[in-house]
Amino acid sequence: xxxxxxxxxxxxxxxxxxxxxxxxxxxxxSQSFFWYRQYSxxxxxxxxxxxxxxxxxxxxxxxxxxxxxxYVSLLIRDSQPSDSATYLCAVNIGVGDKIIFGKGTRLxxxx
Amino acid sequence: xxxxxxxxxxLIKTRGQxxxxxxxxxxxxxxxxxxxxxxxxxxxxxxxxxSETQRNKGNFPGxxxxxxxxxxxxxMNVSTLELGDSALYLCASSLMGQLNxxxxxxxxxxxxxx
Numbered sequence: 001x002x003x004x005x006x007x008x009x010x011x012x013x014x015x016x017x018x019x020x021x022x023x024x025x026x027x028x029x030s031q032s033f034f035w036y037r038q039y040s041x042x043x044x045x046x047x048x049x050x051x052x053x054x055x056x057x058x059x060x061x062x063x064x065x066x067x068x069x070x071y072v073s074l075l076i077r078d079s080q081p082s083d084s085a086t087y088l089c090a091v092n093i094g095v096g097d098k099i100i101f102g103k104g105t106r107l108x109x110x111x
Numbered sequence: 112x113x114x115x116x117x118x119x120x121x122l123i124k125t126r127g128q129x130x131x132x133x134x135x136x137x138x139x140x141x142x143x144x145x146x147x148x149x150x151x152x153x154x155x156x157x158x159x160x161x162s163e164t165q166r167n168k169g170n171f172p173g174x175x176x177x178x179x180x181x182x183x184x185x186x187m188n189v190s191t192l193e194l195g196d197s198a199l200y201l202c203a204s205s206l207m208g209q210l211n212x213x214x215x216x217x218x219x220x221x222x223x224x225x
Contacts, residue, residue, distance in 0.1 A: 034213060043201055043216040044154070088154065098167045099144070099214070103153035 003027065003093050006102035014110050019076040021105050023089030026070070033065055033072045034090040038104065044088055048074065079109045113138065115204050115217035123223045129190040132220045136183050136204030142166075143185040144214060145177060148199040160185050161208060189222075197224045 003026045013019040032051055036044035050056045050063040062075040076083055086104040093100040116135040124130050136143050145157040156169040160179035177187045189196055199221050203214035
């Protein structure tokens with residue numbers, strides 16, 4: 001099993017709808033979970049981080065963490081064309097401060 | 112506040128050569144991590160430095176090495192370059208480390224091996 005897995009997409013969502021991005025991880029001891037957005041040709045930028053089970057909301061973004069099932073998701077409400085990008089999930093895996101990134105999900109918002 | 116600065120932005124080398132990439136973290140950030148990004152493998156962790164010490168290392172061969180200076184600036188060196196080393200190399204800094212703090216990425220150095 002890969003350490004951090006994401007569906008590569010592309011995930012196509014109509015403008016104004018909710019985009020749901022999922023990520024599963026292998027290490028039950030993981031504590032830190034991050035979502036980054038990466039536009040084509042640009043470097044990743046942090047959207048949200050979550051450490052505790054449950055939901056964390058920031059504007060149109062909600063991160064959901066379920067440690068028992070070992071998944072973390074990102075919901076984007078009222079999707080905009082500017083949300084079209086690759087979304088990277090990152091999780092600390094194993095001993096020490098090693099952050100492992102998933103390969104990312106390409107999101108395409110349809111105008 | 113200035114962001115993470117990586118130099119150079121672009122680099123072309125030939126097989127067998129070596130290369131040094133530089134990263135200046137955000138002021139006050141003490142942790143610097145390096146990543147390799149390729150279309151096939153995604154973003155892969157190389158190593159992390161904190162207070163001039165390598166704290167974590169990914170699964171890359173010994174040809175990849177790094178160091179951090181007392182001002183937290185970091186360099187990454189790749190020796191005996193191979194075609195497969197062509198990639199975008201990203202540096203990220205955080206206040207104290209990756210675990211509990213978000214990382215801020217630089218624009219990267221795109222390395223092409225001919």
